[in-house]
Amino acid sequence: MSAQPEFDANRNLLTLGGSQLVFHCHHYNLHLQRTVDEALGADAGRALQRSAAGESARRMLSTLFAGQPREERLASASTLFSQLGFGLSDITSLSESGGRVVLVTSHYAVGWRSKWGEPPRAVCHFATGYWAGALSAATGLEPERIVADEVQCAAAGAESCIIELEVR
Amino acid sequence: MSVDELKIVQAVSGLGIAGNDEGLIPAFGLYLTKHLADYYNRISFATARRLEKQGLAEDGRTLLIEAGHVCAFNTFGGIMMSAEWDAVVQPMIQTREDWIRGMVGVVNAFGWGRWSVGQLEPNERLTISIDDSYEARGWIRDYPQSDVPRCYLASGGVAGLMNLLYIGDITSRPALTEEYYTKLFREGDHFVAREERCVARGDQRCEITARRKSAW
Numbered sequence: 001m002s003a004q005p006e007f008d009a010n011r012n013l014l015t016l017g018g019s020q021l022v023f024h025c026h027h028y029n030l031h032l033q034r035t036v037d038e039a040l041g042a043d044a045g046r047a048l049q050r051s052a053a054g055e056s057a058r059r060m061l062s063t064l065f066a067g068q069p070r071e072e073r074l075a076s077a078s079t080l081f082s083q084l085g086f087g088l089s090d091i092t093s094l095s096e097s098g099g100r101v102v103l104v105t106s107h108y109a110v111g112w113r114s115k116w117g118e119p120p121r122a123v124c125h126f127a128t129g130y131w132a133g134a135l136s137a138a139t140g141l142e143p144e145r146i147v148a149d150e151v152q153c154a155a156a157g158a159e160s161c162i163i164e165l166e167v168r
Numbered sequence: 169m170s171v172d173e174l175k176i177v178q179a180v181s182g183l184g185i186a187g188n189d190e191g192l193i194p195a196f197g198l199y200l201t202k203h204l205a206d207y208y209n210r211i212s213f214a215t216a217r218r219l220e221k222q223g224l225a226e227d228g229r230t231l232l233i234e235a236g237h238v239c240a241f242n243t244f245g246g247i248m249m250s251a252e253w254d255a256v257v258q259p260m261i262q263t264r265e266d267w268i269r270g271m272v273g274v275v276n277a278f279g280w281g282r283w284s285v286g287q288l289e290p291n292e293r294l295t296i297s298i299d300d301s302y303e304a305r306g307w308i309r310d311y312p313q314s315d316v317p318r319c320y321l322a323s324g325g326v327a328g329l330m331n332l333l334y335i336g337d338i339t340s341r342p343a344l345t346e347e348y349y350t351k352l353f354r355e356g357d358h359f360v361a362r363e364e365r366c367v368a369r370g371d372q373r374c375e376i377t378a379r380r381k382s383a384w
Contacts, residue, residue: 007181020204020302020305025246027243035235039218053207056210085199086191
């Protein structure tokens with residue numbers, strides 16, 4: 001799978017798998033996350049961000065996975081997650097029927113702690129949605145059949161972030 | 169004009185910015201991501217629309233533009249004080265206004281669309297035109313034509329450029345602290361941006377102007 005974004009120098013657009021990529025830093029990412037959480041309420045904000053991450057990741061990965069052997073897809077999603085700067089994911093406990101992803105590092109957890117210290121709850125909403133979208137794209141299952149939750153978060157003091165994924 | 173935007177875009181896009189062994193991208197004193205534009209658009213527009221339904225349209229707009237201010241302050245500010253800036257952009261700078269032209273060149277390697285400096289009156293006014301704004305593109309793909317402009321991040325960014333240069337003084341390499349942010353974006357007669365044309369609203373291109381708060 002080619003995971004190299006293409007830069008269109010005429011329009012200044014960066015694309016990967018037909019999806020547009022944009023550079024942004026942890027200050028913007030975390031501030032926007034907190035803005036959404038505060039505007040909508042923590043639960044609704046988290047749900048929106050997970051859903052948006054799942055939808056956008058699934059769209060990109062479904063294109064990238066086309067023609068790729070099924071058994072390689074989750075590893076590709078992990079490699080891409082790192083290349084894009086979202087963190088280092090250990091997927092040894094993840095299969096097509098679900099499991100867990102351990103984020104050894106997480107952009108959102110590292111960023112939150114560096115900006116504001118320890119949060120009251122898990123903050124890796126994007127990563128949680130990304131992995132739900134990746135599992136959906138890898139298996140072809142409808143996104144509604146995949147439930148993902150971040151059960152511990154390094155930003156909140158845990159050793160690592162853990163995302164559990166269940167296929168219904 | 170001394171700033172060679174194409175050279176800047178080529179230099180920045182050629183840096184090969186990608187995750188390190190930890191899957192993170194530390195650069196310019198920040199952690200960067202190459203993120204999905206769809207994600208930002210979905211969460212920003214959903215939040216704006218929810219608040220609009222509650223009669224809080226202006227509050228939603230203010231909050232999302234504020235996120236753009238934070239972006240400009242930290243990202244633009246960090247870059248303008250970085251070794252990469254010193255190596256690539258600084259040698260081209262001859263005037264204070266070249267700092268803006270140089271930063272716009274860097275922005276044009278971010279994948280945000282094509283930013284062009286229009287009217288630039290030192291310490292008074294800046295107009296930036298944007299072709300292929302990712303925010304406007306995202307809006308017109310997913311929603312009907314908007315009654316209001318939708319480039320929140322870009323609006324905050326344009327105001328941020330002026331505040332970094334003329335309310336503060338990024339050329340003196342200040343510490344990017346909370347106090348400094350407050351000085352630049354919340355106190356006195358700082359710059360405020362308005363998006364006067366937006367593709368999401370049916371215009372040909374997006375156009376954002378920053379002026380002093382008292383000038384609007």
